[in-house]
Amino acid sequence: MEFDLVIIGAGPGGYVAAIRASQLGMKVAIVEREALGGVCLNWGCIPTKALLKSGDLYETLSHLEDYGLSVTGRSYDFTKVIERSRGVSKQLSAGVAFLMKKHKITVIEGTAKLEKSTPAPKIVVALKAGGTCTIQAKSVILATGARARVIEAAGLLPDGERIWSYREAMVPKSAPKRLLVIGSGAIGIEFASFYRSLGSEVTVIEALDRILPVEDEEVSTAAKKAFERRGLAFRVGAKVVKLAKTAKGVVVDLEVGGKAERLEADIAIVAVGITGNVENLGLEALGVKVDRGHVVTNVHSATSVAGLYAIGDVAGPPWLAHKASHEGVHCVEHLAGQKPANLTAPIPGCTYANPQVASVGQTEAQAKAAGHEVRVGRFPFRVNGKAIAAGETEGFVKTVFDAKTGALLGAHLIGAEVTEMIQGFAIAMTLEATEAELMATVFPHPTLSEAMHESVLDAYGRALHL
Numbered sequence: 201m202e203f204d205l206v207i208i209g210a211g212p213g214g215y216v217a218a219i220r221a222s223q224l225g226m227k228v229a230i231v232e233r234e235a236l237g238g239v240c241l242n243w244g245c246i247p248t249k250a251l252l253k254s255g256d257l258y259e260t261l262s263h264l265e266d267y268g269l270s271v272t273g274r275s276y277d278f279t280k281v282i283e284r285s286r287g288v289s290k291q292l293s294a295g296v297a298f299l300m301k302k303h304k305i306t307v308i309e310g311t312a313k314l315e316k317s318t319p320a321p322k323i324v325v326a327l328k329a330g331g332t333c334t335i336q337a338k339s340v341i342l343a344t345g346a347r348a349r350v351i352e353a354a355g356l357l358p359d360g361e362r363i364w365s366y367r368e369a370m371v372p373k374s375a376p377k378r379l380l381v382i383g384s385g386a387i388g389i390e391f392a393s394f395y396r397s398l399g400s401e402v403t404v405i406e407a408l409d410r411i412l413p414v415e416d417e418e419v420s421t422a423a424k425k426a427f428e429r430r431g432l433a434f435r436v437g438a439k440v441v442k443l444a445k446t447a448k449g450v451v452v453d454l455e456v457g458g459k460a461e462r463l464e465a466d467i468a469i470v471a472v473g474i475t476g477n478v479e480n481l482g483l484e485a486l487g488v489k490v491d492r493g494h495v496v497t498n499v500h501s502a503t504s505v506a507g508l509y510a511i512g513d514v515a516g517p518p519w520l521a522h523k524a525s526h527e528g529v530h531c532v533e534h535l536a537g538q539k540p541a542n543l544t545a546p547i548p549g550c551t552y553a554n555p556q557v558a559s560v561g562q563t564e565a566q567a568k569a570a571g572h573e574v575r576v577g578r579f580p581f582r583v584n585g586k587a588i589a590a591g592e593t594e595g596f597v598k599t600v601f602d603a604k605t606g607a608l609l610g611a612h613l614i615g616a617e618v619t620e621m622i623q624g625f626a627i628a629m630t631l632e633a634t635e636a637e638l639m640a641t642v643f644p645h646p647t648l649s650e651a652m653h654e655s656v657l658d659a660y661g662r663a664l665h666l
């Protein structure tokens with residue numbers, strides 16, 4: 201079979217690149233060994249949002265009296281919570297199948313391996329249905345994604361029974377009574393938040409000295425306090441010496457501030473990062489440069505081998521679905537000889553816990569370390585009218601500006617719906633907006649987004665409601 205472009209992996213990197221390539225007139229095939237939509241649609245972004253919605257609603261029921269309402273007999277059916285989440289994934293995966301058909305993209309179900317050829321490596325696919333097929337294309341894009349990182353020496357190795365990775369954590373038979381979550385990145389915090397909302401006793405263990413360590417320090421501190429108010433417990437600066445199974449659960453030996461500590465629970469979730477799927481693809485034989493589990497690429501996603509490109513998680517951080525899609529579009533537009541999508545656009549990051557966390561650009565510390573003299577604005581939701589009316593007063597909006605030029609360097613939000621609001625700042629940064637333009641923008645009233653405006657005003661001593 202011959203194609204203009206073959207993409208290996210149908211996650212948000214691969215399938216989006218396939219659609220864009222088809223729009224640009226290329227004959228495209230996509231090879232997928234598991235399910236269309238990849239980890240994001242089937243085992244990540246999407247099914248976790250369904251779980252978190254169930255958890256948030258259930259938790260809201262516990263304080264309905266705040267809104268003058270009451271219910272009796274609050275309960276949940278865990279099987280149905282999981283079924284709903286799986287159903288949402290199934291619906292979206294079917295949606296990707298529809299899109300592939302609509303754009304006349306050939307979907308090949310199987311596991312691909314690369315072999316030396318020109319103008320691009322050829323692809324041998326071990327078909328799910330049995331047998332093999334060989335495909336030659338002008339270009340090949342690797343979009344094989346990533347999987348959970350394991351640290352065998354410390355016992356951070358999911359067994360599918362009592363030590364879970366994100367996969368098992370998404371489809372258990374019941375919610376654990378006592379849960380340990382190892383790692384406080386987005387995955388760890390989202391599962392901690394979900395299981396806590398259903399009543400689990402949750403302790404999060406983080407090696408660094410603060411939770412959500414990629415976020416601005418003030419956001420980390422506020423997030424920890426907010427989660428603690430919901431009953432979550434944390435051990436930060438905690439080195440995992442050993443995680444092990446016991447007769448009935450799990451036990452973890454920690455070293456916290458030089459002191460040994462032992463914690464027990466029924467289940468542990470390991471969420472200590474991810475590593476790229478670079479194995480068994482024939483990369484070594486081709487001489488593709490791989491660095492610490494990720495394929496090395498240039499600005500157009502080209503690898504060290506002619507005709508071979510890599511996008512998304514397999515090409516390194518940030519490990520985010522929207523980064524993969526964006527890279528995919530850029531790579532394909534470059535292949536088509538177009539002026540490609542802007543790769544220097546800032547990439548927002550979101551954690552969908554209760555409360556939510558969202559950010560884009562540099563933290564205050566990063567901006568200072570990069571040599572900027574900064575102006576910082578802050579505005580708390582507790583004085584925002586819509587937040588008070590909605591009973592969602594937790595959190596704030598923090599903005600960081602370059603004091604000399606007025607350029608928005610970063611925005612850091614914690615609170616209700618901030619994962620929707622962050623896009624306003626992402627657009628502003630992509631358009632290189634300054635403080636003057638942001639101040640001159642009209643924000644609708646009453647909205648949570650007014651806190652964004654006020655945060656900008658505050659950076660320049662002009663906040664109206666502080």
Ligand code: NAD
Nearest residue numbers: 383384385386387388405406407440471472473519550551
């Ligand atoms: P991560 O790298 O974001 O976080 C892992 C955390 O584990 C870090 O804080 C790290 O310090 C800690 N850690 C590492 N080793 C440890 C140890 N031995 N003991 C205790 N703590 C340890 O990784 P993740 O949360 O697994 O997520 C993987 C990727 O997927 C991330 O890049 C994340 O951004 C992305 N993701 C995004 C979303 C989202 O956008 N909402 C959701 C889930 C995952």
